């Protein structure tokens with residue numbers, strides 16, 4: 242062959258190669274395509290919500306969910322599938338009745354998780370929003386009484402929503418200090434909606450706390466304002482089982498190039514005792530299970546470890562146990578990505594207060610473009626499973642999703658499968674997948690682990706150390 246011909250073939254070959262290379266999908270694009278066309282998450286979520294239902298940690302339904310997740314991970318072809326036990330307070334509501342004696346009327350209410358049993362007949366006092374001043378006004382008159390506390394109106398923003406949530410431990414402490422018999426917290430959502438959460442994180446509350454429907458709360462409030470005596474006959478039996486065993490479920494897809502470096506993808510498998518935990522957090526759980534089966538077919542350069550936590554609703558008890566059990570390998574975790582804000586589109590990442598994490602996420606926002614999220618928000622939410630990772634200095638963050646339905650329905654009986662919009666959900670899954678793929682395949686490590694001193698200074702600077710103190714959560718989650 243003549244030399245110029247060899248040159249021609251060489252150029253042609255190179256051009257063809259370049260074309261093939263340019264036309265080839267990146268690993269991220271392949272993953273997104275798999276999600277968009279073949280995701281099973283919506284079906285998994287239906288099964289989790291409709292068949293398994295509410296999954297309060299330590300009760301039988303939660304253990305069934307643990308087995309369900311293990312089974313999915315095994316079928317997905319992931320490796321190292323196992324459950325990691327830890328202990329937490331075991332609690333279950335057994336019986337509850339409450340009636341206003343003078344009106345011969347039953348109240349719609351629910352016991353908060355981890356509150357003691359109570360059996361009493363006592364008059365109700367309206368303590369407004371339950372501030373320190375509200376309590377001072379009734380000094381010496383509250384022992385043995387049932388206290389009615391609630392905001393006048395529904396919170397309008399996420400900040401107000403959080404503020405009302407952060408106020409609870411203080412109200413509980415004040416009610417206990419005055420010797421109240423029980424606390425009725427009026428929920429803001431209309432429709433006789435019952436809302437359940439914990440009064441305190443990870444421990445038995447010092448007195449019985451109930452979520453009372455808005456309509457009944459406002460009716461009681463009007464009665465009291467009109468000067469009508471209102472005696473409530475209350476009987477609440479809760480089974481407290483001391484330290485019970487719960488499990489985190491773990492599975493992995495080993496990295497092809499740097500298997501010792503780990504990207505953790507997390508969501509919580511447990512729910513509150515009401516509804517079906519579809520948005521909180523069946524959506525995150527099903528997205529993680531589905532992502533595991535897709536990544537198992539197409540491993541990434543770093544190891545991806547899927548962790549479904551339990552005990553989240555009681556204050557990230559499972560995630561904290563995970564940190565202690567894995568304290569020796571936290572330096573190997575290059576990032577932890579948590580999905581726990583429902584099934585809506587991902588609108589932002591949260592930077593957790595770290596400029597280095599923020600910068601990497603900004604670059605991701607740019608790269609993912611129209612897929613979303615649109616921005617990186619400053620903030621340091623600590624009340625979901627990435628919290629203990631963040632505080633241990635691991636680069637860990639949260640996907641912030643469109644939360645319109647989330648805030649309305651979570652922790653109520655209405656958190657059911659019908660609230661999930663499949664198109665929005667799939668778009669959120671695509672963002673989760675792309676985020677994980679970009680971090681697991683990047684030439685550079687996502688971010689380094691920060692020291693205990695650096696984290697303490699950061700939490701002080703962002704003011705989050707104060708919020709942690711309210712709930713008695715230690716800044717450093719390791720021993």
Ligand SMILES: [Zn+2]
Nearest residue numbers: 509521522581
């Ligand atoms: Zn949640």
